[in-house]
Amino acid sequence: MNLLSKSLIVVAALSVSACTEGGLFGRGGANDDALAPGAGAGVSDPTTVAYFQETVGDRVLFEVDQAVLTTSGQATLDAQASWLSDNPAYTAVVEGHADEQGTRQYNIALGARRADAAKAYLVSRGVAENRLSTVSFGKERPLAICSDEACYAQNRRAVTVLAAGGLAG
Amino acid sequence: MILRLIFFCFMAFAASAAWAQQGPLRIEITEGVIEPLPFAVPDFVAETGDAGQLGRDIARVIAADLTGTGLFRELPASAFISQVTDFGAQVQYADWKAINAQALITGAVATQGDRITVKFRLFDVFSGAPLGDGVQFGGTREGWRRMAHKVADAVYSRITGEGGYFDSRVVFVSESGPKGDRRKRLAIMDYDGANVLYLTGSESIVLAPRFSPNGDRVLYTSYETGSPRVYVLDVGSVNRRVLESGVGTMSFAPRFAPDGSRIVFSVSEGANTDIYEMDISSGQMGRLTNTPAIETAPSYSPDGSQIVFESDRSGNQQLYVMPANGGEPRRISFGEGRYGTPVWSPRGDLIAFTKQSKGRFHIGVMRTDGSEERLLTASFLDESPSWAPNGRVIMFNRETQGAQGRSSLYSVDITGRNLRPVSTPEGGSDPSWGPLQN
Incomplete structure (x- = not known):
């Protein structure tokens, strides 16, 4: 059974809320409008995806054209690592993203650097490497839609998108 | 779609090839063009009964290709003194010179079932002579735009000395x-x-x-x-x-x-x-x-x-x-x-x-x-x-x-x-x- 179908079963089991974008629980990721199962009520339950997204924080932000983790980014990843060790049923895809101020191909490569920086940090904090994979969306999936720094800062991100069950490749 | 490209030389054009390299009807793109070259492209003559619309459409696409380069300027049909109703007829250079057309493109289109045949000639109005040979293209009716682009490519190449890019x-x-x-x-x-x-x-x-x-x-x-x-x-x-x-x-x-x-x-x-x-x-x-x-x-x-x-x-x-x-x-x-x-x-x-x-x-x-x-x-x-x-x-x-x-x-x-x-x-x-x- 592949990752997606397992995830869908978990979605069906956990939640009555609609999940329109498949089984990756990616609030800040490429499939942004996927509603986390149990969102709202789940925020107070530390075993839920919603808790991971809202309370732990599912993303870290980067400076312009940089893939170096900030201090607050490291703190977020510390909390993610801790959550992942408490919730071993989950794997994650770390998605790297860039703002629109760059050429398309370069931004894909830059997003790969950001995703890898976050993944490497999680591994350094004890998350098994085979629970994590990376992908870059370059500037193809902006989260904040405007053309100034207020939006760009939110788009330069690495988002840890949880998936239930199955080890990542 | 496969286009057949047929060159047919009019006997009267035999001396034109060498002339094309030294004639005045030439745009040197690298020198920069300040004034686009004025040209006329009357509707292509319908040689079969149902080719009238095609003849008009093909002339429009040729005109759009050439004016789109910024190197050519089309003269409107309302300014024409001569009408071209017979592809083979003698060109009235004085009528085109009078409206300041430097290049004249004439052509004809014939249909046969799903096939069409397009031919064209290019004239240097001020020299009073054709520029290059007449060319005929054959293809499918639905590929008519490609034949128009091929005519425009040939015209562009002859006048600029550069390869074309419309087709x-x-x-x-x-x-x-x-x-x-x-x-x-x-x-x-x-x-x-x-x-x-x-x-x-x-x-x-x-x-x-x-x-x-x-x-x-x-x-x-x-x-x-x-x-x-x-x-x-x-x-x-x-x-x-x-x-x-x-x-x-x-x-x-x-x-x-x-x-x-x-x-x-x-x-x-x-x-x-x-x-x-x-x-x-x-x-x-x-x-x-x-x-x-x-x-x-x-x-x-x-x-x-x-x-x-x-x-x-x-x-x-x-x-x-x-x-x-x-x-x-x-x-x-x-x-x-x-x-x-x-x-x-x-x-x-x-x-x-x-x-x-x-x-x-x-x-x-x-x-x-x-x-x-x-x-x-x-x-x-x-x-x-x-x-x-x-x-x-x-x-x-x-x-x-x-x-x-x-x-x-x-x-x-x-x-x-x-x-x-x-x-x-x-x-x-x-x-x-x-x-x-x-």
Whole structure:
């Protein structure tokens, strides 16, 4: 059974809320409008995806054209690592993203650097490497839609998108 | 569609070929054209009963092709003194000279079932003589625009001395939906935006299609599997297959070698992105760069001996040239700002690029050693240059600023003049201009 179908079963089991974008629980990721199962009520339950997204924080932000983790980014990843060790049923895809101020191909490569920086940090904090994979969306999936720094800062991100069950490749 | 190209020489034209090189009806593009050359193209004469509309349509497409270059100016039919009702009749040069037409294009169209035949002649009005031989094309009725483009290509070539580019196609990414939910699918069209066909759906992100040298296949990047991979698509059948590199986690930025049998592309492994080549039929791979920097956007020289690419090994994006089998690259861009998306001109003389400087994006060209950099455009976001088959014109995409930002296609002459939008049904990005068709 592949990752997606397992995830869908978990979605069906956990939640009555609609999940329109498949089984990756990616609030800040490429499939942004996927509603986390149990969102709202789940925020107070530390075993839920919603808790991971809202309370732990599912993303870290980067400076312009940089893939170096900030201090607050490291703190977020510390909390993610801790959550992942408490919730071993989950794997994650770390998605790297860039703002629109760059050429398309370069931004894909830059997003790969950001995703890898976050993944490497999680591994350094004890998350098994085979629970994590990376992908870059370059500037193809902006989260904040405007053309100034207020939006760009939110788009330069690495988002840890949880998936239930199955080890990542 | 296969077009038959038939040259038929009128006996009276026999001496015209040598004349064409020394006659006054000549545009030297490199010297810069201040005043577009005035021309007339009366409706092509219908030689069969149902060809009237075709004759009018073909003349309109020829006129649009020529005026679209910025080098020609069409004289309106309302100004004509002579009417052309017989393709074989003697041209009344004085009537065309009187309205200051320097070039006159006459033609005729005949239909036979689904087939049409188009013929044309070009005249240098002030010399009172034909310019080159008459030419006849045959094809299908639905391919009539291609025959008009072939006439315009011949006229353009004879007057400028450059190769034409009108009978060509462009593959690009057709974009719909708002910026936060952009849907992308591959599309192919005539160079002027006509005859759009969609090659993929928009379920997955697709990026940066690139034509094969003869236009039969398209390389592109798709997120079909969730992660970017390089695909090759057959334009005729629309069948596609992934090109498995067997290395790295992402493959993107593919481009064909000039012989069409190999590709060059980027592979990301962890944080690192390098350039690889692959033999398409055997899948055999070769690694061309090996540094911790981002190396991407490779493009072959037309003779296949060198590759230009971008790397941030110096600290920010710059352009480099290396031998096609790898080896020590030399940096060619040294100006202020960042340089990316280099594309080697089909003539071999120039490299087009995207430059970011002081918060603006530019399309520019430089010589292959990096000298004589010239910026052709400036906007909030211009990128993805692609060369016309004659190396005179560049198509690219421009994204507008803000939440309502939209990407569309433009073309610009390498002189920096004649910036024009290319009309597409939806938004457009990542154009790849294919070869002149046969």
